[in-house]
Every structure is written in structure tokens, then in C-alpha cells.
Amino acid sequence: MTYKYLEKINFPSDLRKFNISELKNISEELRKKTIETVSKTGGHLGAGLGVIELTVAIHYVFNTPRDRLIWDVGHQAYPHKILTGRKNKIETLRQKDGLYGFVRRSESEYDPFGTAHSSTSISAGLGMKVAKDINNDDANIICVIGDGALSAGLAYEALNNAGVLNKRLIVILNDNEMSIDRPVGAMSSYLTKLLSSKQYSSIRSMIKNISKRLPKKFSKTLYRAEEYSKGLVSGGTLFEELGFYYLGPIDGHNLDSLLPVLENIKKNNIDKPIFLHCITKKGKGYTPAEESEDKFHGVNKFDLKTGESISISNKKTYSEIFGETLSKFADNDEKVLAITAAMTSGTGLNIFNKNHKEKLFDVGIAEQHAVTMSAGLATEGFKPFVAIYSTFLQRAYDQIVHDVAIQKLPVRFAIDRAGKVGADGPTHAGSFDIAFLSTLPNFILMAPSNQNELIRMMHTSLLINDRPSAFRYPRGTGIFYENNIKDKDPLEIGKGKIINEGNDIAILNLGTRIQSCFEAAKILNQYNINPTIADARFAKPIDTKLIDLLLDNHKFVLTIEEGSSGGFGSTVLNYIHNIRIKPTVCNVKNLFFPDKFIEHQSPEQQYIEIGMDSDSIAKKILNIFDNKLINIQHFSKKK
């Protein structure tokens, strides 16, 4: 595709050379470029399409990068990347050595704050504003936050604080009436009420008409009109009560209203935080996105003409197995409830929702609340399954410790996206949950080695009524053995199992790296080594009998886990060094994630980098066991 305008724009300074009348065409090209890019790379599309005009208008009016622009979550920032020096790299998005799928400081001076987990922008922006004031620097700080992200406690803490600090922070609400799914909560209804007020449309048309008459300079007349509109609409808004100067709602796709309003904000010396409410449409301008239920929030590569996904696999994902199994539980047990923090489809709970709508609680992007609410449900005898991605569960750590573990409440944690997640990179990797959960008294933590095991762990969890339990499982598909008669059998708590009985060397694996262990064993067989392979199943409590057996019958034991240090391997070592009475002659090593954040690339590439692919595991064992370097290059598959 050819891009007449975009070809001439590498940075916002180039954009600012164009006339206002050309910005519409530029926006259209930017929209096309974004769609074309994501059709090839996959990633987040709907959110970016919803902020095309906002992106153009903000960079046109404000003096970025001196003025700081913070995109909340950062999944909508692809058009921003195109306009800020990364146009020629945009098709490397989310690939090894390519651009990041969210916002990160190291990528560009136009990215003043790294984002990916939601609802951080106002806090970070306020910090910047305070710093600027101390330095007598009058740069503007602009935070763009979605209505979904506005459901998180962190955002309210920041709004609350901004009101009292009385700093000239600019918060733009990108209200598209969507989170990943439909947004939930009283704030969402409140915003809808603001929109449906009669004034909205009349003010919008008024601003439009006025600005039509004033194409060049945004004169005082417009300012007065806007003041008037402010008085009409915002009389008693929550945002005003919080100490903000509230403006809007305005149409976030209409440059004729967007530009003068932003210009006014910039020129005005309002000495208090400003809240501009923009109405946008997720997926705007691409029919398949607009028509789809999730507005193409996150997509695989797709056919540009039809919007059809170029699907990667039709095998069931772990999330789907979770959703299906929980739904079956709820068929037979009225105490089973599901809780999600704005991730109904991501966690597979859309499947649960089909039959048990009334038993599913989407609490918004509010992981802390999700956990404590689940604790409350458990006190009343319910069986809450709270499904949260490992990375987002980090937000709820105090709730897990204080509200759940100390009170020994039987909350069931379904920890999705455990381990490396690939293209979403370090901000989304599920690296730390084993470490932060397995140190907690009263906790039971399981990790399935295949999808049947996930089902069994869920059955186990269902039966644990006297303390919290958790099961962590990876993104994507996995091994599923059809008609496995043991699927419904709960596990004995703290019991692992030996899968392959070998000699000399044992691998004690926790989680889905078991497949790589099997592959590694094939390589080791070529060296006449037949390793024992054991599935630990439990990170807490660990199976000390199994560990004793491995230690007593092997020269070398290697533990493997898809997580950081301080997790399963550490617990095993703690047992060996501090609890086990018998002296240990066996050489024990642990394989876990290295002490660095692993960059975005495919999960396979990530596991190679970490040294947890089959070749690396075999090599590690051979090196340690034989204490010499053995070249096993010839076994490596081409990757």
C-alpha cells in the first residue's frame, strides 16, 4: 500500500508541518497502516483503531516528547509508534528483536513510562508532574486511560491524590465502552449516563459548528462555548468532586472538536488537574473489527480483506479446558463460583458463562478486589475459583497473604499464563507465582504436566475446603490424552509420580516442560543414559518421599520448573539441607528461569534462551554428569 502522507512523517515534528485540513487524511492513512501491520504481526488492533484521531491530535497539539504522553496499558500505542520514529520497524512488532507490543522506555524518548499492566498512567503522570514542578519545568503531562482501565483501584488512588495535589495533570479518558469484553461496574454505568445526557450531542454539535467557523485560530469564542458546555454537563460530575476540571464528553474521532479542545487545554493556565472525556469506538474504521464481539482486541494474523484469522491451532487451550471443567463442576455443585478480573474470554470463562452466567463475577480490572471478594465468598461456604493470569496476580499479593492464606480460606486460584508467554514479553510472563506462593504457609500449589492433569488438579482443588489451593498452567495448547479414565480422580495432596524409571540420573519436573524432558531422555538414551523422569505435581507441599527415593537411588537429580528462582527447586533444596536427616550424597541441581527478564519472541525461542528446551536439558545433564562438554549439536532440530 502507498501512504502519500505517512511517507513524509517520521516524527511528530513532521506531522506538525501539515495543515489541520490534512490531518483527516493522515488519520485515515494511519488507520490503514495499523490494520495492515497487525494483519501481518497479530497483536492488539481494536484499541489502536479507537485512538487514531486522538494520537494524531495529541502529537499535533502538544510538544511531545518534551510534553510527556503516557498510554495506559500501552496496547493502543501502535499508531503512536508509527508517528514517533518507528514506522519502518512497525512490522517487527512482538517478534524477536522487534518492537515491543506495549510501551517501554528503552524503545523511544516518546515513551516516558513503560506500560502493559493497566491503570498505572495517572499515578506515573502525577509523579512526573510533581517532579516537573519541583524543577520549574512547565511541560505538559498527558495520560490517556481507557474506561476499562479506569475500573482499577490504582487509577482511583491516583485521581484522589491528583485532586489534592492540585497539579495541572491532563487525564484523557478514552471511553469506548469496552474493556476486553463489555466493561462492568458502577463507573461504567456512570460514564454511560454522562454520554446519554442530552447535552452531549448538543455540545458536540455546538463545538463542531463553532470550530468550523474558526478554522485557524481557536479563538476566545470557542473557549467561552466550551466553558458553557462545561457548566452544562459537568455540574456535579464525580471527576469535579475529585478536584478535576472536567471537560466533555466530546467525540474522540472528530478532529474538528478534538483539536480546539486540546489546544484550549494547552493554552489555558488552569492550575488544577484536567479531565477530558472522549468518546471513541474500539475497532473504528475496520468493519470486521467493529462487527466482532471483542472489537479485535487481540488477534492472530488475519486476512486483510475478510478479517478471518489465520488460525494457529485448533487444539484446545489450557484455558478452554479450565473453562469447560469448571462449568461441569458448577452443573453439579451449586457452591462453585467463578471470579475474573476483566478476563472472561482470556481465562476460558466465556465457556463457563454460557451455562452459568449468574455464577460468574467479572469484577473489572481489579485483581486485588477479585481475591478479597473470593475470600469473602469462601467465608460463607462457597467454592470460589478465581481465574487470574500469573502476571496480573502479582497485584494481589497482599490480598493473597492477608485475606486468604492467614485466614486459611479455601479460595481456589486458577493461575493462567504461567511460564513464558511469548510475544507479550516480560511484562506478561508468569515467572514469579511459584516463588511467591510456595513460601506461604497453608497454601497448596499444583502445576499440571498435561491437560488431563489440569482436570485432576481442579478436582483436587474442588475438594480442598480447609485452606487455599492453586493450580498454574501455561498459555496455549497442550497434551491431552483422550478418554483418560483417571481424569476425575483427585490427587493425593503432595504426591508426585515417577513416569519413567531409569538409573543414575533423575529429572524431577514441575509443569509442562515434561515434554522436553521426554525429548531430552531420547537424546540421553543415545549415550546409554536412561534418566528417571518424575512429575512433581506439587510445588507445595513437596513430595518428600519421592525426593528421598530419587536422592537415594541416583547420582544426580535435576529439578525443573517454569518459574523464577526461589520456587520449587529452592523448596527441594531447603528440604534436603534443613529438614532431611539422612546425609545426601546425590548431586542436586535446579533449573529455573534466569535472573533476567526474557525478551518477547516465541515461547519456544524463549525456552531455548532459558536453556529449558530438550537439547539444553540433555546437554546440562551430560555436562554435569560426565563433568565434560559433549557436543550434542547433531540432535538439535532446526529452529
Ligand SMILES: Cc1ncc(C[n+]2csc(CCOP(=O)(O)OP(=O)(O)O)c2C)c(N)n1
Ligand atoms: C492489571 C491488568 N489486568 C488485566 C490486563 C489485561 N487487559 C489488557 S487491556 C484490558 C482492557 C482495557 O480496557 P480499556 O482500558 O477500556 O482499553 P480498550 O482496550 O478498551 O481501549 C485488559 C483487561 C492488564 N493489562 N492489566
